Amino acid sequence: MGFENWFNRTLNKVWGFVEDRTGMPKWALRPQPAFSFKPSYWTGAFVFNAFLYQVVSGLLLLLYYQPSTNGTYLACGQAVGTLSSAPAAWCSTYYIVHSVPMGSLLLSSHLYGAYAMIFLAIVHFFRGYYLGVYKAPREFSWMVGTLLLLATLGMGFTGYLLPYTQISLNATNVGLVLALRLPYAGPLLGPLLLSDGTGQGLLSRMFAAHILLIPLALGALVYAHIALFETHGIAPPATSDPVQRRRFTHKEDEKHVPFMPHIFFYITKWALVYIGVLLGIAALWPWQLPTYAGNLGAAATVTEPDWYFLWVFKLVDFYGVTPVIAVGITTVIILFVLFLPFLDRSPRTHPRDRPFFVIIGNSLVAFFATMTVWGGLTPGIQILPLNVAEVLGPPVVVNAIVVFLFYRRYQARYRARLLAAGLSDRLPGIYPLPSPARATAAPRAEATARE
Numbered sequence: 001m002g003f004e005n006w007f008n009r010t011l012n013k014v015w016g017f018v019e020d021r022t023g024m025p026k027w028a029l030r031p032q033p034a035f036s037f038k039p040s041y042w043t044g045a046f047v048f049n050a051f052l053y054q055v056v057s058g059l060l061l062l063l064y065y066q067p068s069t070n071g072t073y074l075a076c077g078q079a080v081g082t083l084s085s086a087p088a089a090w091c092s093t094y095y096i097v098h099s100v101p102m103g104s105l106l107l108s109s110h111l112y113g114a115y116a117m118i119f120l121a122i123v124h125f126f127r128g129y130y131l132g133v134y135k136a137p138r139e140f141s142w143m144v145g146t147l148l149l150l151a152t153l154g155m156g157f158t159g160y161l162l163p164y165t166q167i168s169l170n171a172t173n174v175g176l177v178l179a180l181r182l183p184y185a186g187p188l189l190g191p192l193l194l195s196d197g198t199g200q201g202l203l204s205r206m207f208a209a210h211i212l213l214i215p216l217a218l219g220a221l222v223y224a225h226i227a228l229f230e231t232h233g234i235a236p237p238a239t240s241d242p243v244q245r246r247r248f249t250h251k252e253d254e255k256h257v258p259f260m261p262h263i264f265f266y267i268t269k270w271a272l273v274y275i276g277v278l279l280g281i282a283a284l285w286p287w288q289l290p291t292y293a294g295n296l297g298a299a300a301t302v303t304e305p306d307w308y309f310l311w312v313f314k315l316v317d318f319y320g321v322t323p324v325i326a327v328g329i330t331t332v333i334i335l336f337v338l339f340l341p342f343l344d345r346s347p348r349t350h351p352r353d354r355p356f357f358v359i360i361g362n363s364l365v366a367f368f369a370t371m372t373v374w375g376g377l378t379p380g381i382q383i384l385p386l387n388v389a390e391v392l393g394p395p396v397v398v399n400a401i402v403v404f405l406f407y408r409r410y411q412a413r414y415r416a417r418l419l420a421a422g423l424s425d426r427l428p429g430i431y432p433l434p435s436p437a438r439a440t441a442a443p444r445a446e447a448t449a450r451e
């Protein structure tokens with residue numbers, strides 16, 4: 001108790017000093033409304049924590065990693081004897097796993113941390129999609145977020161080659177074939193990515209992108225993303241109310257929670273849980289380094305990317321789907337996500353009021369999940385059109401019918417409620433339309449926003 005009191009007093013003093021000298025809660029780490037005190041409101045912060053872990057563990061790996069395809073790395077020769085001709089990039093990875101104290105834990109947790117960051121970013125994305133957080137005034141937060149997701153996937157793509165295993169080299173080459181077919185960007189990317197056409201040229205480019213260029217872009221985008229978040233505050237719960245209050249950033253809010261120490265320690269608690277689970281998994285199931293690129297003695301390896309790119313690899317297995325078509329489909333999905341805030345113009349955020357976008361969202365989830373599993377089970381096996389229709393068609397059709405029926409039933413119940421309440425004048429629009437007086441009225445209380 002004595003320690004707790006002392007700790008709280010000291011923390012208040014230190015933070016009071018920082019607040020006074022920086023004016024912090026006015027421009028950063030602002031108080032947030034009490035309703036946000038739930039993990040589901042901080043999925044972005046969890047992605048940010050995962051990003052921080054990647055930065056720290058990546059910097060430690062950098063102390064040992066050699067971005068070279070030369071077969072002269074001494075430690076590899078000592079460690080694996082006859083394999084001394086293996087590329088230095090692979091050898092230094094082997095050295096990290098087998099000779100650096102805790103090296104295996106470090107490398108495995110960096111790899112699984114990348115999976116976790118991508119997974120959390122996908123969760124953060126779909127949460128925002130279904131709850132309509134991209135609607136005014138958060139359109140730019142959403143667009144910057146889309147670029148963040150692409151940059152995060154870019155980190156995964158470039159990092160995959162670094163151990164310089166045969167499997168990672170094969171998959172990177174397939175990825176490059178697709179990237180070079182990007183409209184407009186492809187021809188520009190070609191000389192940048194392929195360099196002089198040698199393995200060393202490619203590895204150097206991927207290394208530079210992984211440790212410097214993409215992290216710089218990610219850092220700048222995260223900065224913009226969080227600055228936008230500080231400007232608008234956290235998005236309120238989804239609602240059917242077309243004139244709900246959408247900004248929460250002021251200390252004057254009736255029920256606000258100071259960021260420091262409450263929200264900060266709340267997020268820190270989850271960050272520590274995250275690191276504990278990550279290290280636990282890495283310790284129990286350490287990553288096994290596959291054989292090196294150019295090992296003539298090894299059995300033929302399948303060309304397989306990490307799980308988050310399996311869907312696109314499966315796409316090019318479809319009969320008639322050329323790399324250009326695969327790139328076209330991917331570009332359409334990216335553009336849809338990027339401009340979503342301008343496509344979905346309804347002021348209502350609740351999923352029950354946006355059946356069309358719920359159907360598209362469910363179809364995207366079904367598409368990515370099915371393609372990922374399919375790509376993992378049958379890598380490189382060609383699929384005929386009838387088979388594609390049989391596997392992908394039913395989830396999309398069933399989902400559309402279910403969502404549509406649910407929407408019709410919900411509308412009917414809503415109409416009945418309006419009639420019972422004697423509000424038949426509101427029937428034509430199903431919902432009460434925002435009257436000018438209501439729309440310009442002072443922001444409504446949080447309780448209404450939670451409807």
Ligand code: HEM
Nearest residue numbers: 041042043044045047048133141142145146148149234235
């Ligand atoms: C590296 C990836 C990302 C990081 C580090 C990140 C970080 C954050 C953080 C810290 C917040 C504040 C609220 C919260 O914690 O949820 C936030 C909010 C937000 N993010 Fe992200 N984000 C990322 C990716 C994305 C993606 C992929 C999208 C969507 C395309 C997105 C869209 C948004 C939106 C619209 C908000 C405001 C929503 C709200 O206030 O609840 N973000 N993000």
